[in-house]
Amino acid sequence: MTSRVRDLGTLGQAVWLDFLERSFLTEGGLARLIAQDGVTGVTSNPSIFEKAIGHGDAYDPDIIQLVEGGARGVGDVYEELAVTDIRTAADTLRPVYDQLGGADGYVSIEVSPYLADSTADTIAEARRLWTEIDRPNLMIKVPGTKAGVPAVRRLTAAGLNVNITLLFALDTYKAVAEAYLAGLEARAAGGEDVSRIASVASFFVSRIDTRIDTVIDARVKAGDAEAEALRALRGKVAIANAKLAYQYYLELITSDRWQSLAARGARPQRLLWASTSTKDASLPDVLYIDALVGRDTINTIPPKTMDAFRDHGTLAETLVEDVDGACRVLAEADRLGLDLAGITAALVVDGVGQFAAASDALLGAIAEKRAALLGERINGLRASLPGPLQDAVDTRLEAARAEGWSRRLWHGDASLWTGGDEGAWLGWLQAGAVDRIDLEDLAAFAAEARSFKDAVLLGMGGSSLGAEVIAGVLGRAEGYPRLHVLDSSDPGQIATVTAAIDPGRTLFFVSSKSGSTMEPDLLRSYFFDLVERAAGTGRAGRQFVAITDPGSALERTARTDGFARVFAGDPSIGGRYSVLSVFGMVPAAAMGIDVGSLLAATRLMVQSCAPDVPPKANPGFRLGAIIGEAVKAGRNKLTILPSASLKPIGAWLEQLLAESTGKQGRGVVPVDLEPVGDPAAYDDDRLFVHLHLAGDQVGEPGARLAALEKAGQPVVRITLAGRDRIGQEFFRWELATAVAGAIIGIDPFDQPDVEAAKLKTRTLVDAYERTGLLEPGAPVLREGALSFFAERSAGDGAALLRTHFEALRPGGYAGFLAYIERSDVHEAALARMRVLIRDARRVATVAGFGPRFLHSTGQAYKGGPPGGVFLEITRDADPDLAIPGRRASFGTVQMSQALGDLEVLAERGRRWLRVHIDGDTQAGLVALERLVAAALA
Ligand SMILES: O=P(O)(O)OC[C@H]1O[C@](O)(CO)[C@@H](O)[C@@H]1O
């Protein structure tokens, strides 16, 4: 059967198909074109795959199989699908390849457009695909970018078939031709065979006209004096450009340099006309076929254009016709100021961008399919945001996609944040992604831990809160010790834990990344002494385990004191991001939790947030964009509303968000444990996040969310189908915090203002050690059991409090900094006062127990958004607790911390008032509550 397409072959031109799709391959579409039309090759690109895989359900069975068969990430899923198609196409073309002795019969796959700016990455990816697909008639497409050209030489030298894509400019084509020659010469010089290597230079045609003609049309419309001359060039420049490229090719293959390679059996690098479907409906649909017919060239044609050519194409060797005319067209374009060089340069950048966008769309589509398949195995997130905030989030996600944030974040590109050392603090990404923990060793440790009745974890902030959430949400397994977390210097708190344990049957974790934090160090010496007294001198060490970064002071102490174990942290993970590392996993193992399955469940989220998942489909990015944009819109009070079983996560979220983002006068102020109110209680500075565990009662927060939503408040709902999905939230929020940090424009991995309070405290404690004195200052008022410390007096207690609260402005917040024992009763008393203030002043309220919050929200209170108005509560420790070998007691340390904290707050211009309770704490809180109510009345 004759075919006009096939007849192009008689004129020396090969026809390739610029299309690929699974059913087309499997149902014999390609085989038919080979047989009927003499098609001898296939090209693919990211847009072609996006059209094939990203729409419809043809690939769903494979996607299901891949996801179910190993819960792989979307990049892997895409590659499996693409590789399968490319192999099928290559195998279908293999008889052609064999018949022509390797002269044709190729199928091309493109390296990821994300790598277009990196020679090394392009080479590595090309080699990986070459090995993976493993077909002699494969061509790897490398873009003709600055970084791509040297890759062409190296890949050719390495023996790969290369198709150089996105060529628009003559000069770049010449550079690419040179790279091919140099690659072959390198092989020849090394005595390697050059005869089995093929290469094509893909010269893009229609896209040039699309650009030039748009400029022409605009100028004509604007009444350009040269309108007639301009119009005459419509649809002509790209073809003229291509003709000159072909002239260069003809020259090159007659050169001595080429001839000597040809003598060794080398094949010329053929010109391939790409982008040959007509984009402008006013031009003939076969324009870029008819006009580009020439010997030893290829035209890669999409199906519709091929049909059109089969129907009404013209067979003539046009490429060598009227070359002078082509020169005149280009000269005329130049005379008319049509900047071909500028346009072709821009087209390369655009081309990479377009293919990256197509890849993003495809990976996003696969991510969505994967999420649907995983169903409840992956935690859900729904957001109901006011219109402008939703728009800002959408815009941000799209910008983040275009700027490659997801990949840049995973690759540690510090320019996402402040360009500082952020890249050195991303170990938590890997902690979630791969097994960094020796699970076997952890299982052995868990078996050892069974002999203990209780476990006490001594650590502050990030070094204890993750373990506390795990204990609170997952609980311990039968037969394993009960975990108590002690993150305080409060004598009452310490006494409560001491009373709850049998020191001789308790395992102690001393958990500190730096190994120099004061509280765990003091607590270690307190409990070590206690155990020594119970178990006998020299025997305590075997009940102690250190979790600390290598080389820390704690590690040394642990060795000296004969600790049972020392677990080493990863120095590239900051404390607040450390839960999925040994800091969370070691205590979890001691509680009998199956760390392996917890991490496996977590990994589904990690994969959903992987670098190849575009921001919009990436659950961590989505949350981060919401948080970041909410902050930018003034909604910086992230109000945490967990269902009952998830309550412990609030404190962990607080430390993560506040310490990471609250600096330079910006960031998130997390609001935890503030009872949920009616819409009227809230201003427009909130973002509500509800976390719900399946099986929990909808309860208060759940029930009021709809009303808040209706009132136009932004509400995010996160759902967990099971307790072991808590790890997914750890990872999601860590990523979200890093993303929010990038949006807010701060370094989410430092904590500059925490250090200031630490320093002040240390100065006070050291002075006390020397002098035995701690100067708490003189109160401005004593009223019953309460003493008030303030910058100036203002009448009675209620008046002082009134003046204090009058400093609250819209968008500000009221903070309770309570240096008292953390207990349900005290928490409830604070919550009641918080509600009084919120409802009276429509401001957010926060509360923290000192010194616990110093290692968490303390950063944001001092360094974060201004407007915090702080009421510090202190009391004399009674009974107090001595610290072995020290003059200062725990009570003195705690008071030093309270005073140091206040000094720094004052230095930062924060509004403060201290109320000191004499005698019974509970009674003092009741009295204070009464005064707060009076002050607000
Ligand atoms: O683990 P470390 O070094 O004892 O620090 C405990 C906590 O203190 C902080 O450094 C803040 O003071 C937190 O970032 C950290 O989680």
Ligand SMILES: O=C[C@H](O)[C@H](O)COP(=O)(O)O
């Ligand atoms: O190799 C083929 C090219 O990727 C393709 O021809 C580009 O065509 P387009 O410009 O129509 O997208």
